[in-house]
Amino acid sequence: MEGHFIVDRHQEDYQEVIQHLKDKGIRITETRKAVIAYLIQSREHPSAEKIYQDLLPEFPSMSLATVYNNLKVLIEEGFVEEIKISNDKTTYFDFMGxxxxxxxxxxxxxxxxxxxxxxxxxxxxxxxxxxxxxxxxxxxxxxxxxxxxxx
Incomplete structure (x- = not known):
């Protein structure tokens, strides 16, 4: 399951993020791994809702709050950036590898x-x-x- 969303060329970025989080004592859950992998391989700048909808089939017990919590950790650790566009209430997210x-x-x-x-x-x-x-x-x-x- 862990590598499902990872394209080979993004494996190094994925391992770097996971190792950084482990080094900081941040718990590595299956949903956290999925959100990280999703962002790394995404060619878009997805919203939290899009990430949630796309991952839900594989993680039916995951909540939208879980996605937001994971994004918050990744933003705090400098791996993800929020993009807020004028005249758009949606926040988009970008992996900054x-x-x-x-x-x-x-x-x-x-x-x-x-x-x-x-x-x-x-x-x-x-x-x-x-x-x-x-x-x-x-x-x-x-x-x-x-x-x-x-x-």
Whole structure:
């Protein structure tokens, strides 16, 4: 069951998260493993409700509160980021196993990743200018996706 949602190339990320949580003394349940695996392999930026609905067939006793509790732990440990979009009450979640920017379509709300940004350079520049030690970077860009632009 543990590896069901894991694509081979994501195995390393999955093991890193599990080991980190174990090292911190955080209990590793089957549902926690499933939520972690789901987020790592997801090509979307799912809501808690979507994660819950997609995992429910395999974990019928799991509650939506369990999903939220697992997301809270993963956010606190820096593995998951919340994405809140203006004019949308839903919160979306993104596994941060690699540095990237998120871009949101202002028309349909689709969220895409941009992975070629030079985040380390931006971080160094911000630190040099402000004297802050940057611990986390969250940049959300808006635009019109190709599908909506073509309509």
């Amino acid at each position: 690699h540095e990237h920017l998120n871009i949101v379509c202002e028309s349909c709300g689709r969220i895409a990743d941009f992975e070629d940004g030079e985040m380390p350079d931006l971080r160094r520049e911000v630190e040099a200018q402000t004297g802050y030690q940057v611990t986390k970077t969250q940049i959300l860009m808006y635009g019109i996706c190709p599908n909506c632009a073509g309509k």
